[in-house]
Amino acid sequence: MINMKIDSTKKHNRNDIIFIVALLLIATFGALYLFVFRDGGNTVKVTVDGKTYGVYSLNENITEDIHTGNGNLNRLVIRDGKAYMETATCPDGICVSHKPIFRDGESIVCLPNKVVVTVTTTDTDSPDVVI
């Protein structure tokens, strides 16, 4: 009885250790993935009236006020890897009610303000500032 109990505890311990090692490995690789690949991932490209307005990384939380002229404004928010239009001055509000986008090729269109937000995969990171 006593021997058996000890055996079973030992077995438990070994399983626990395997389990912990596995968890740690997953956590470490997860962290490495976040560190190494966070910049190289997807980006969203914003165009206004067909012209490129800006390119933003989906791996960073960003709030961008897109001024489209005549006092019109679309506020693009990137949070937790997804992009959505938080507010807009357009009369229909279709862009604001659009679900958050994150898959390659998905887009949000604001026809009245001529704003198109598209998820793209680019080789180069989007710069913080462009001159």
Place this chain on the structure above:
Amino acid sequence: MKQRFLSIALALCLFVCGGACSSQEKTKYNTYSMDYFDTVITITGYEKSQGDFDKQSKEILDMFEDYHRLYSIYHRFDGLNNMCTVNQLTDGVHPTVKVDKAIIDMLLFAKKMHTVTNGKLNVAMGSVLSLWHDYRTVGKDNPQNASLPPMDKLQEAAKHTDISKMVIDEENSTVTLTDPLMKLDVGAIAKGYAVEQVALALEKKGVTGYVLNVGGNVRTVGSKPDGSDWSVGIENPDGSDYIAYLNVSDMSVVTSGSYQRYYYVDGKPYHHIIQPETLMPAQNGYLSVSVVCKDSGMGDALSTALFCLSKQDGLALINSIAGAEAMWVAEDGTKSYSSGWNKYVKK
């Protein structure tokens, strides 16, 4: 026993993950203003909330408004002596004008830059530059009637560009232009100088994680919250690609290009950077010149001066200034660099 192990393992997971995700605590915010310096001001900053960012960016824009009002050569403001007031004539002479210290300091800096750039950056060129400004404005509004300022008018104006006729009395905080036909044009220096002053004020307050971009004068304040450098893309004039991709913190990047402001006469483009010797748009074979250095005012002055210098003379100038580097983009797209430029290029 098992539960304890599990909780330790979970805690470790959270710890490792937390370390990886901690830099996402702050959000990157952007805002724009088109109200000052006749250009677009972009403010980028990392803050914990929209409210924090709005507060900080308003403070920044308030500072820019003050500098804009003081340095404007086109707009007058009630009860304020600014650069317009310095340029005005009363009974045929420029009166001695008492001005804010921010004007005195900027003009002293301009004088210093005149010496450093061997006269290529000359704020006393106002009479010449205002001729170009007037003809460009007419030509842009009415392309059919676009013409060049007549050379005899330009040469007459060029007789009144002696910067020693700009007399600054620091003690009494006054400026006097002793040549009645002379005018100051601070367009090639005031923007960059103002950006630097705003950045210095932010640094003094301990602000980090901000980038100011005032019509192509980029100044980074601190690094990003995770300690990494800012990436600055210098765009191709046609917007197709980046001609350079830099990594900088606490530095300025300024580009002067023939594509930034120009007008057409008989189908030929004439840009806004005027060569002091020829009084015509500088033709040294460049599409643009970019400068990286600490001081944004210095960067502004240097990029203009380099645009007016041959490659050889420009290289000598940039090498004479510690911590400044430059990139020249020729009209055919060929790029050349000063020796230390590469250390700012994103690897």
